[in-house]
Amino acid sequence: MTLALLFPGQGSQAVGMGAQLADAFASAREVFAEVDEALGQKLSVLMREGPEDQLTLTENAQPALMAVSMAAMRALKVEFGFDVATAAYVAGHSLGEYSALAAAGAISLSDTARLLKLRGQAMQRAVPVGQGAMASLIGPKTDLALAEAAAAAGAELGVCVVANDNNAGNIVISGEKAAVDRAIEKAKELGARAIPLNVSAPFHCPLMQPAADEMAAALASATILAPVVPVVANVLARPESDPEVIRRLLVEQVTGRVRWRESMEWMATEGGVTRFVEIGSGKVLTGMAKRIAPDAECLPLNTPEELEAFAKALV
Numbered sequence: 001m002t003l004a005l006l007f008p009g010q011g012s013q014a015v016g017m018g019a020q021l022a023d024a025f026a027s028a029r030e031v032f033a034e035v036d037e038a039l040g041q042k043l044s045v046l047m048r049e050g051p052e053d054q055l056t057l058t059e060n061a062q063p064a065l066m067a068v069s070m071a072a073m074r075a076l077k078v079e080f081g082f083d084v085a086t087a088a089y090v091a092g093h094s095l096g097e098y099s100a101l102a103a104a105g106a107i108s109l110s111d112t113a114r115l116l117k118l119r120g121q122a123m124q125r126a127v128p129v130g131q132g133a134m135a136s137l138i139g140p141k142t143d144l145a146l147a148e149a150a151a152a153a154g155a156e157l158g159v160c161v162v163a164n165d166n167n168a169g170n171i172v173i174s175g176e177k178a179a180v181d182r183a184i185e186k187a188k189e190l191g192a193r194a195i196p197l198n199v200s201a202p203f204h205c206p207l208m209q210p211a212a213d214e215m216a217a218a219l220a221s222a223t224i225l226a227p228v229v230p231v232v233a234n235v236l237a238r239p240e241s242d243p244e245v246i247r248r249l250l251v252e253q254v255t256g257r258v259r260w261r262e263s264m265e266w267m268a269t270e271g272g273v274t275r276f277v278e279i280g281s282g283k284v285l286t287g288m289a290k291r292i293a294p295d296a297e298c299l300p301l302n303t304p305e306e307l308e309a310f311a312k313a314l315v
Contacts, residue, residue, distance in 0.1 A: 001297075004232075004273040005084070006289065007069045007092035007099035009258075010203075012282030013061045015050040018068040022048075024304035027078035028071035031109065035067040038110035039117055043067065058200055059120030062095045063113045069099040069280030070109055072301055080311030084229055089239055089267055091232035093285060094164075094204070094258050095119065097250070103279070104227030106246065111222055118218050122211035123201050123254070132202030133180040134163060137171045141191035144261075147171040149190060154183030163204035164258040167291045172197070174205040204258055212254035219247050232271075237262035239271070261292055268293035277301055277310065 021028035022044070032044035046055055047064050054060060069092075076082035084090070084103055092100035095116055102112040137147050147162045151173050154160030160175035160183050173183050180202075184194040202208070224247050230239035233249045237259040240246055267273040275297040276289040282302070289298040301310055 001275050002272045003087045003275045003277065004089040004091060004267050004271070005087045005100070005103065005229075006276055006278045006285045007090070007096035007103065008065060008278060008280050008282055008285050009093035009096045010058065010061050010065065012280070012284050013055055013065055014281060015047070015052050015055055017047050017064065017281040018044070018071055019048050020303050021068070021071045021075060025071075025075040025079055027074045031071040031074045032067055034109050035063060035070075035113045038113040039063060057120070058124050059117055062098075062116040062120040065095060065281055066099045066102065066112055066116055068302070069096070070102055070112075072279050072307060073103045075304075076301075076307055076311060080308065082311050082314070086314065087229050088273060089232050089271055090227070090229050091263055091267070092234075093260055094234065094253070096280075096285075097231065097234055097253060099280065100231050101224075101227060101246065104229045104231060106225050106227040106231070106243065107222065115215075115218060115222060119211070119215055119254070122214035123203060123208060125214075126209070126211040127201050127207050129200060131177060132175065132205075132207055133177040134172055134174045134197040134199050134202055135180055135184050135187075136195045136197055137173065137187045137192045138169055138195065139191070139193045140169060142169050142171055142187075142193075144171065146187065146190050146192055147173060150183040150187035150192070150194075151175075153186035154179040154181075157182050159202075159206050161205045162257055163202075165261045166258075167261045167264070167288045169291070170288070174202040175207065176202070204254070204256060206255055208255045212251050215254055216251045219250055222247070232263045232267060234258045234260070234263065237266055260288065264289060264292040268296055275299075
């Protein structure tokens with residue numbers, strides 16, 4: 001059975017995330033302590049106790065989600081002897097790409113935490129609150145062609161692009177507020193449901209260029225090693241293992257489209273993946289995987305029981 005490990009992105013955070021792992025495994029507690037030390041803040045307390053509005057802040061949600069994913073990975077290795085090299089590929093949705101790289105040994109845990117903290121802050125700084133917007137286009141008629149047409153209509157008023165191609169029936173657009181509002185109208189005319197998203201900034205669009213510039217400077221001095229497992233990159237929808245290419249792709253990812261549907265399709269077909277496992281908080285990617293690759297086994301791993309059952313099934 002060919003395995004791919006998936007790592008969730010923003011939106012999967014919730015107060016209490018990681019608490020079961022921390023209560024069950026010393027190895028997981030060590031990850032949370034390392035992240036706290038790297039950031040100089042008690043992120044683990046915020047994750048466990050909230051308040052939710054502070055956890056949801058991009059600069060906190062991004063390293064927090066990575067920390068839960070890495071706590072699960074550390075527990076799998078230390079408690080159950082799981083080797084990441086068992087997987088054929090790793091992939092992460094937006095910030096989850098950093099979790100995937102950390103899991104595959106390309107970036108250290110502390111560096112990943114600091115990079116994601118900066119990434120969240122830089123994305124927040126890039127566009128004043130209220131000037132940007134994002135919207136989710138959903139429904140059976142929603143495909144990439146419809147989303148591109150809606151974004152093109154919006155682009156007549158300003159920046160508006162497809163930000164996340166998640167799966168058929170779930171595509172996100174991003175840009176300037178007036179442009180996104182126009183795109184929402186067009187999407188509805190074309191038969192899609194359009195839901196404005198409660199986000200603090202318009203991610204994965206050209207308005208994020210200032211954040212991309214900040215990340216380029218930070219990543220230039222970051223140590224990036226060749227991952228032990230190829231990382232299927234968001235902007236390529238193909239596997240990559242060259243550290244210098246990965247460094248460039250992480251910069252492009254800030255303004256570029258998350259090509260998740262294509263990434264999953266590539267793994268399920270060209271990559272021969274038959275089991276997708278979501279490591280970390282929530283089950284968003286598991287749901288997407290079931291829609292994109294219905295013949296594959298898709299399961300989330302975020303509780304001690306799920307980790308143990310998965311590890312035993314591999315023996």
